[in-house]
Every structure is written in structure tokens, then in C-alpha cells.
Amino acid sequence: MLKIIHCADLHLDSGMETRLSPDRAALRRSELLASFLRLVEFAAAEKAAAVLLCGDLFDRERVSPSTAAAFCAAIRRHPQILFFCLEGNHDRGVFSLPWFEDLPDNLLLFEEDWTVYTLGKGLRIFGALQSSRFASGDFWDLLTPDPADMNLVLLHGTLTTSAHPDLSRDEIPLSRLQDRNIDYLAMGHIHAPKSGVLDSRGSFCYPGCLEPRGFDEPGPHGFVVLLIDPDMHSLSRRFVPFARRRAFRIRTDISGCSSVPEIIDQIRRNLERENCGPEDMADVILTGSLQPQLTGDMAPVLSALRHDYFLLRLTDRSKDAFDAGRYADDRSLRGYFVRSVLRDSTIEDRDRQAVIRCGLLALQGESTDLIHETDQLYD
Amino acid sequence: MKLISCTIDNFGKLHDCHCRFDPDLHVTAEENGWGKTTLAAFLLAMFYGLDGDSRRKDSLRSRYRPWNGGICGGRLVFETGAGRFRVERTFGERPRQDTFTLYDERTGLETGRYSADLGREIFGIDRESFCNTVFTSGSAGDTAPTAGIQARIRTPFADTDDLSDYEAALHILDRQRRSLGTGRSAGRIRRLEEEFSRLSGTAARQADLEEAYRQLLDEIRERKRAGAVLQARREALTASLRGMQTEAPPAAASEAVPASPSVSGRDNPGRRLPPALTLFCLFLLLICLIPVFQGNLLFLLPAAGAAAAVCIAYSLYRSQPDAPSPVPSREEQVRESPAESLRQTTEALRSVSLQLEDMAAASAASSLRIQTLQQELDRAVRARDRCADIQKELIMLRRQERILDLAASHLQSARDRFLSEIRDPFLQAFTHYYTELSGEEAPCFETDADLRILVRAGGQLRTTEVLSSGNRDLAGLAQRFAMLDAMYPAEKPFLVLDDPFASMDDDRLRSCLQAIRILSCRFQILYFTCHYSRIP
Numbered sequence: 001m002l003k004i005i006h007c008a009d010l011h012l013d014s015g016m017e018t019r020l021s022p023d024r025a026a027l028r029r030s031e032l033l034a035s036f037l038r039l040v041e042f043a044a045a046e047k048a049a050a051v052l053l054c055g056d057l058f059d060r061e062r063v064s065p066s067t068a069a070a071f072c073a074a075i076r077r078h079p080q081i082l083f084f085c086l087e088g089n090h091d092r093g094v095f096s097l098p099w100f101e102d103l104p105d106n107l108l109l110f111e112e113d114w115t116v117y118t119l120g121k122g123l124r125i126f127g128a129l130q131s132s133r134f135a136s137g138d139f140w141d142l143l144t145p146d147p148a149d150m151n152l153v154l155l156h157g158t159l160t161t162s163a164h165p166d167l168s169r170d171e172i173p174l175s176r177l178q179d180r181n182i183d184y185l186a187m188g189h190i191h192a193p194k195s196g197v198l199d200s201r202g203s204f205c206y207p208g209c210l211e212p213r214g215f216d217e218p219g220p221h222g223f224v225v226l227l228i229d230p231d232m233h234s235l236s237r238r239f240v241p242f243a244r245r246r247a248f249r250i251r252t253d254i255s256g257c258s259s260v261p262e263i264i265d266q267i268r269r270n271l272e273r274e275n276c277g278p279e280d281m282a283d284v285i286l287t288g289s290l291q292p293q294l295t296g297d298m299a300p301v302l303s304a305l306r307h308d309y310f311l312l313r314l315t316d317r318s319k320d321a322f323d324a325g326r327y328a329d330d331r332s333l334r335g336y337f338v339r340s341v342l343r344d345s346t347i348e349d350r351d352r353q354a355v356i357r358c359g360l361l362a363l364q365g366e367s368t369d370l371i372h373e374t375d376q377l378y379d
Numbered sequence: 380m381k382l383i384s385c386t387i388d389n390f391g392k393l394h395d396c397h398c399r400f401d402p403d404l405h406v407t408a409e410e411n412g413w414g415k416t417t418l419a420a421f422l423l424a425m426f427y428g429l430d431g432d433s434r435r436k437d438s439l440r441s442r443y444r445p446w447n448g449g450i451c452g453g454r455l456v457f458e459t460g461a462g463r464f465r466v467e468r469t470f471g472e473r474p475r476q477d478t479f480t481l482y483d484e485r486t487g488l489e490t491g492r493y494s495a496d497l498g499r500e501i502f503g504i505d506r507e508s509f510c511n512t513v514f515t516s517g518s519a520g521d522t523a524p525t526a527g528i529q530a531r532i533r534t535p536f537a538d539t540d541d542l543s544d545y546e547a548a549l550h551i552l553d554r555q556r557r558s559l560g561t562g563r564s565a566g567r568i569r570r571l572e573e574e575f576s577r578l579s580g581t582a583a584r585q586a587d588l589e590e591a592y593r594q595l596l597d598e599i600r601e602r603k604r605a606g607a608v609l610q611a612r613r614e615a616l617t618a619s620l621r622g623m624q625t626e627a628p629p630a631a632a633s634e635a636v637p638a639s640p641s642v643s644g645r646d647n648p649g650r651r652l653p654p655a656l657t658l659f660c661l662f663l664l665l666i667c668l669i670p671v672f673q674g675n676l677l678f679l680l681p682a683a684g685a686a687a688a689v690c691i692a693y694s695l696y697r698s699q700p701d702a703p704s705p706v707p708s709r710e711e712q713v714r715e716s717p718a719e720s721l722r723q724t725t726e727a728l729r730s731v732s733l734q735l736e737d738m739a740a741a742s743a744a745s746s747l748r749i750q751t752l753q754q755e756l757d758r759a760v761r762a763r764d765r766c767a768d769i770q771k772e773l774i775m776l777r778r779q780e781r782i783l784d785l786a787a788s789h790l791q792s793a794r795d796r797f798l799s800e801i802r803d804p805f806l807q808a809f810t811h812y813y814t815e816l817s818g819e820e821a822p823c824f825e826t827d828a829d830l831r832i833l834v835r836a837g838g839q840l841r842t843t844e845v846l847s848s849g850n851r852d853l854a855g856l857a858q859r860f861a862m863l864d865a866m867y868p869a870e871k872p873f874l875v876l877d878d879p880f881a882s883m884d885d886d887r888l889r890s891c892l893q894a895i896r897i898l899s900c901r902f903q904i905l906y907f908t909c910h911y912s913r914i915p
Binding site for chain 2: 366
């Protein structure tokens with residue numbers, strides 16, 4: 001019985017500075033690398049025979065020498081494990097860098113042509129780098145696994161049922177891989193775990209990325225452990241959640257909140273319900289109606305919550321709960337002001353509410369540095 | 380509301396003074412020094428308390444300290460829509476020593492219907508506005524519509540002092556606008572624009588840097604491939620060289636094989652066989668000839684045969700064609716290859732090694748260059764990301780600026796419209812009262828947004844200062860009546876007029892007194908005068 005780890009899309013050395021401060025981005029980058037090192041130790045502890053790295057191991061073809069050295073050292077430390085490494089669309093050509101001059105012997109790479117490795121008796125591992133040849137039927141015809149063997153195929157891209165895959169979008173035609181005696185199609189490219197039936201013999205699987213890099217990658221993250229018995233021709237798999245941090249995207253309706261503390265409590269309750277903890281990252285989307293007495297400035301809300309989580313972002317999509325009808329007969333200056341704004345056809349609709357809110361708050365003596373914006377981001 | 384009666388215990392010169400007020404026109408005609416102004420001040424104090432500290436000589440509290448040294452204070456009975464009440468106040472040296480009690484006249488019990496802020500609660504205006512409208516001591520001309528009056532001059536549906544908040548609101552909007560300010564160097568928009576301009580150059584380099592990076596990576600790849608080929612060649616040459624050095628024959632071995640100067644066929648090892656055959660045949664002949672020489676003629680025939688064989692063998696040997704160009708002997712071959720092959724192999728190895736050294740140097744240079752390019756690219760990407768963030772923020776800030784401008788502009792429009800919808804009725808009322816009081820057609824009056832009365836004189840709008848003192852007093856009075864109309868459309872307050880017509884001529888005085896009588900149907904008027912000629 002052989003144990004094989006299947007992972008992909010580590011994106012080591014990812015920039016991550018779009019929404020993180022430089023310090024946080026550096027911390028997160030080191031955590032990505034640490035997760036990979038933990039994975040290697042896990043493979044060693046489980047006495048895995050091999051690790052399949054199905055693409056985008058690095059975030060881009062630029063990798064720092066220190067990351068490259070750490071990567072190679074981790075692999076070299078366990079010569080008993082074979083690391084089958086397929087380059088993806090982001091890290092194509094990365095091993096040409098000078099810091100990969102001396103690759104570990106147990107790191108096995110793939111080319112644009114089909115490369116085959118034999119792992120033990122009756123287990124073969126195929127792989128090919130994505131190229132324009134994927135559009136050619138001849139290329140797929142060169143893939144001829146022996147039905148008597150257990151055959152694993154490594155690819156990086158998006159499986160599509162379309163007969164004309166769009167190579168610019170890294171599509172791979174599923175039909176070309178069916179009925180080719182493939183027992184397991186080890187994929188990479190999609191960052192959420194996903195699996196399915198390939199044909200009557202085999203299955204495909206995306207393990208997802210090892211760590212979420214942003215709020216657009218919520219859900220579980222980790223790798224897949226395969227148990228393979230070539231003699232019995234059996235294969236089973238299980239997903240292992242492994243991420244250091246989790247990402248959450250949570251919607252919070254603030255319609256019933258009449259004060260900033262109430263909004264804070266509402267958000268906290270929703271985060272607790274999802275089990276979001278201090279080590280996690282949360283993107284809270286505020287929805288519903290913003291009560292008229294509130295200024296719309298959510299900076300105090302963020303300030304109250306941000307230190308309770310590794311990373312917290314607020315996206316304000318609440319709408320002004322403004323009832324123009326209330327001012328129809330109001331003979332005060334407020335009424336005149338509201339009617340004046342409503343009558344002005346040169347004001348865009350999305351600005352109209354903001355103008356009214358701004359003026360009414362100013363008449364209340366409220367001074368804020370912010371106009372209530374929908375889709376306002378606080379981080 | 381109406382004043383019913385008052386009792387002054389001690390207030391200035393007035394002591395133990397009781398007064399019952401006529402519900403329409405209450406006239407107090409007393410000589411100078413009686414205390415009419417003091418009475419008016421007492422009424423003001425009953426509603427608004429006494430300002431100031433008696434230690435200050437210019438304060439009202441000091442001015443109206445009881446002459447007899449008694450406790451300053453008194454009682455006032457009044458009626459509003461809420462009922463009839465009696466307010467009792469005393470005034471100490473300082474405001475915190477003052478007392479206030481309110482009684483419901485119907486039950487005689489104390490009530491909390493109104494607080495010590497009685498005047499504001501009943502009239503809805505502050506002391507200053509009260510003085511400028513319902514209460515006058517002295518000339519009726521010094522009337523200015525305070526913000527409180529303006530705020531009060533609205534329809535009954537409004538319940539907040541909007542106009543009072545208006546100036547503050549504009550100030551808030553202006554302050555926010557300035558903090559964003561495109562034109563100001565400290566403004567956020569300007570700072571972001573400058574940062575964008577600084578970073579955009581770096582960000583723009585990204586494409587070129589990426590291209591350079593890719594090209595360098597391709598070069599490195601190519602060099603790697605070529606290096607692998609050269610490395611394999613070097614290894615092959617090294618092995619070949621090693622092989623050549625171990626195969627080279629020793630000097631003794633070469634001597635064992637004599638050198639053959641010619642390359643003819645004779646030395647052709649292929650010719651050795653015929654001479655041996657000839658010798659054998661000769662040997663046979665000799666064996667056969669010996670018995671013959673011994674007389675045994677029986678061996679004659681074999682001897683002849685052997686002789687024939689010798690001839691045949693010899694002729695065969697002589698008849699063979701010439702041997703081809705002789706293959707150099709093994710010794711010759713070994714003596715020629717070492718020098719040339721070794722030289723060639725060594726030369727080739729040296730050349731390959733040099734090429735590999737050059738490649739290593741180029742790789743080291745590429746390694747440094749690629750590291751630099753990576754850093755520059757990272758900088759360019761960071762700059763690009765920051766520029767994108769700045770652009771988003773600028774869009775948001777410019778929108779905020781636009782919203783603030785719109786809010787301020789619409790507030791101003793609202794205020795103007797708001798005032799114009801009360802201004803015109805106010806002007807109309809003023810003109811009506813002026814006409815009533817003066818008995819003649821009013822000159823061309825207008826009012827500004829602050830409800831100040833202006834008169835058109837000499838082709839320009841001017842304040843009422845340009846009017847004669849009599850007409851100015853009339854305008855002030857008309858303004859008060861107009862303001863009262865606008866401020867109190869339903870329940871009218873009382874009006875205190877302290878000898879307002881002292882400066883009028885006879886004709887004007889007649890009209891004014893006539894008007895007062897008429898107006899007392901609408902307002903309770905407390906009219907004070909010191910001259911009988913000015914009694915309505």
C-alpha cells in the first residue's frame with residue numbers, strides 16, 4: 001500500500017500586499033512557506049512515498065533565493081520521498097532561476113512532452129506542462145497508460161467539457177482524458193477543493209490551495225491523501241484540512257441597528273456563529289438599511305473589532321433608510337432642503353441620498369470625515 | 380397669552396406695587412421717574428429672570444436692586460392656552476440665589492407646567508428676541524430680527540431652530556470641503572495626486588521590467604541547456620583522454636616487431652606460406668635423393684615427384700599478384716596516434732573548459748542581474764498596486780467633494796426659499812402696519828433674507844437708518860407687529876410699548892394712537908407714556 005500526498009497552488013512568495021500592510025503581508029508569506037514545510041513533515045511522518053505538487057507552487061516566475069533555498073532544503077531532507085513537481089501557469093519556468101541550479105535528486109520535474117515516472121511496481125505517474133499542444137488531439141493520443149498499471153496523471157488547468165477549450169483561460173478538455181486507463185487525475189489551478197468522476201475507471205480531484213490568500217478564498221483548505229494499492233488496483237482518498245488560518249466572508253444586516261455599538265454586536269454575533277476566531281481572516285459585508293441617525297462612517301466599527309481577528313475587512317453595502325415622503329409637508333429648513341435636493345434632476349441617483357444625509361447631518365451639527373458610500377471598504 | 384396682574388414686592392424703586400392689566404389696551408400714564416421702565420423690566424424679569432451679577436455695576440441685577448434693601452422680587456399672574464398661572468420669583472445677589480415657583484391659579488397648587496425658563500417655553504424665543512419683539516423699553520426703532528426671531532418666524536409645523544443651525548451646518552460642510560480640498564496643498568486630494576504622480580513613473584516600468592526579466596530567464600534557460608551539452612562533451616573528452624593515456628603501448632613491445640621500411644606485399648604476412656611449402660618440398664626431395672645417392676634407384680621416382688613439387692611451389696609463390704598498400708604495422712600505428720590524438724583531444728577539452736568557464740561567469744552575472752530585476756519588479760508592482768488604490772480613493776474623495784458642494788448649495792437654496800416663503804408675508808404685514816401707524820402710503824420697503832427692513836432711497840436699498848427718527852420709530856414698531864404676526868399666527872403674546880411715540884409729530888402721533896387702539900384688538904398692549912397727549 002502506498003501513501004501519496006496530492007497538493008497544489010501553494011503560491012509561495014505571493015505578494016499579498018494589495019490589502020495587507022507590508023508587515024502583515026510578510027507574515028502571511030512566511031506562513032505560506034511554513035505550511036509547505038509542515039506538509040513535508042506530515043508526509044514524512046505518514047511515510048508517504050511521494051508528494052504530487054500540481055502547479056503554481058510559486059506565485060510567479062519570480063522567487064526569492066531564500067524561499068528557493070528553504071523549498072529545496074525541505075525536499076532534500078527527506079530523500080525517501082519523491083516530489084513530483086508540475087509547473088503551473090503562474091510559475092512556469094521558475095526552475096530556470098539561478099537559485100534552482102542544484103535541485104534535489106528527489107525532485108522530479110515535467111516537460112511539455114509527456115513525462116512518465118514509475119513508482120514502485122505497477123504505479124506510473126504521467127505529467128505534462130500546459131502548452132498550445134493541448135489543443136491538438138495528437139498530443140493526447142500520446143498518452144497511453146497501460147491498463148495493467150495504476151496510472152496517475154498530473155495536470156494544471158481548468159477541466160472543461162467544451163470540445164474547443166480556450167487555452168488562454170488554461171482550459172483542458174475533459175473528454176481527451178476519459179477512457180485512457182487513468183485511475184487518478186491529479187489537478188491543480190482551482191483554489192477550492194473539488195472532485196468528480198472522470199470515467200468508469202478513474203476520478204479527478206483539485207485539492208485546492210493549501211492556505212487562503214485572500215477573502216475570495218473562504219472555506220476549507222488543505223491537501224488530499226491517496227492510499228494506493230497497485231496490486232489490488234485500489235485507490236482511496238481523503239481531504240485533510242491543513243491551513244494555518246481560515247478566511248470567512250460574512251454578510252451582516254444592520255437594518256435593525258440604531259447605533260454603532262449595536263452594529264458591532266451584530267457583527268460579533270455573526271462571526272461567532274461561523275466560528276471565526278482570533279487567528280482567522282474575515283470579510284464582513286454590511287447590508288440592509290442604514291438608519292438615518294447614523295452617519296455611515298464605519299471606521300469606529302472596524303476599530304472596535306479589528307484587533308480581535310488576524311485580519312478584518314468591512315465592506316459597507318448598506319443603503320440609506322431614508323424616507324423622502326416624511327419631508328413632503330415638512331415646513332422646516334430640513335424639509336425645504338430635502339425637497340430641493342429631490343427636485344434637482346442633475347444629481348445622480350446614487351449621490352442624491354448621500355447629499356441629503358450629508359446636509360441633514362450637518363444641520364444636526366454632525367461632522368464626519370466621510371460621506372456614506374455604498375461599497376465603501378474599511379480595512 | 381395675556382397678563383392678568385402683577386405684584387411687585389421690591390424691584391428697583393418700585394415697592395409693594397400692585398397692577399391689574401386690561402386685557403386689550405392697558406395704559407400707564409405717569410410722570411417721568413415713576414418707574415414705568417422699571418415695571419417693564421420687572422415683567423421681563425418675571426419671564427426671563429435677571430441677568431448678571433449684582434457685583435457688576437452695569438448689570439440689570441445691580442440696577443434693579445431694591446432701593447429699600449428688601450428682597451427683590453414679586454409675582455405675576457398670566458394666562459396661556461394651558462391655563463392661568465402665577466409665577467413668583469425672588470432675585471438674590473447672584474443668579475444661583477434666585478428662586479422660582481409656579482402655581483396653578485385654578486387649584487392654588489404648585490405646578491411644574493413651566494420651568495424657570497418661562498419666557499422661552501411660552502414664547503419660544505430667547506431674551507434678546509423677546510426684547511426685539513414683544514417687549515420694548517425705549518425706542519421702537521432698534522429692532523433687529525435675531526436668528527431666534529427668524530427661526531421663530533416659520534409655520535407652526537416646524538419645531539426646531541433650523542435657521543440657527545444653518546450657519547453652523549454651512550461651517551461644517553465648508554470645513555469638510557477644505558480638508559479634502561483640491562486646491563489646498565494640505566488637502567487630501569492634492570496629497571494623493573502628488574503621491575500618484577510620484578509613483579506612476581515607477582509603476583509604468585513594470586511592463587518593460589517584466590519583458591527584461593523574461594528575456595533574461597530565457598537566456599539563462601538557453602545557457603543552461605548549452606551548458607549541459609558542453610558538460611557532457613567535456614566528460615566524454617575527459618574519458619577519452621583518460622582512455623588514450625592508458626592504451627598507449629610500452630617502448631619494449633614496439634621493438635619486438637621489426638620496422639619494415641617498405642609497404643610492399645613482401646612483408647605482407649600473407650606471403651609467408653609459399654616459401655614454407657617450397658622448403659618442405661625440398662626436404663622431401665632430399666629424403667628421396669639420399670637413397671638414390673646410396674644406389675637405391677627405387678627412390679628415384681619419389682625424388683622426381685618431390686623435385687616437381689618444389690618447382691610447382693616455387694612457381695606458385697612467384698605468380699602471386701602484388702600486395703596492396705601495406706597496412707602499417709601495429710607498431711607503426713601506435714607510434715603515430717598519441718601525439719596527434721592526444722593533442723587534439725587536449726585542445727578540445729581545453730576549449731570546452733574555457734567555454735564552460737565563460738558560461739559560469741555569465742551565469743553569475745545573470746544571477747545578480749535577475750535578483751536586481753526581481754527587486755525592481757517588486758517595487759514596480761507595489762507602486763502599481765498603490766496607484767490603483769490611490770485612483771479608487773481619489774474617485775471616492777472627488778465624489779465626496781461633489782456631495783459636500785451639492786449639500787451646501789442646496790442648503791443655501793433651501794434657506795433662501797424658506798425665507799422667501801415667509802419673507803413676503805412678513806413684508807406684506809410690515810407694509811400694512813406701517814401704513815396703519817403712519818396713516819399714509821408706505822415708502823418702498825424691502826426685506827433681506829435675514830428679515831431686516833430696507834428702504835429704497837436714492838436708487839439703492841438702505842437700512843432704516845436713513846429715515847427720520849419718527850419714521851424710524853414707526854418702521855420699528857411696524858416691524859414688531861409684523862414679526863408678532865409671523866411668529867405667533869395663533870395665540871398672540873402681549874406687547875409692551877414704553878412711550879414709543881415720543882418723537883412723533885402731531886399728525887403722525889394721531890395716526891399711531893389710532894392704530895394702537897385698533898391693534899389692541901389683536902394684541903394685549905401695555906402702553907406706557909409720561910404725557911397725556913400720547914395716551915391712546
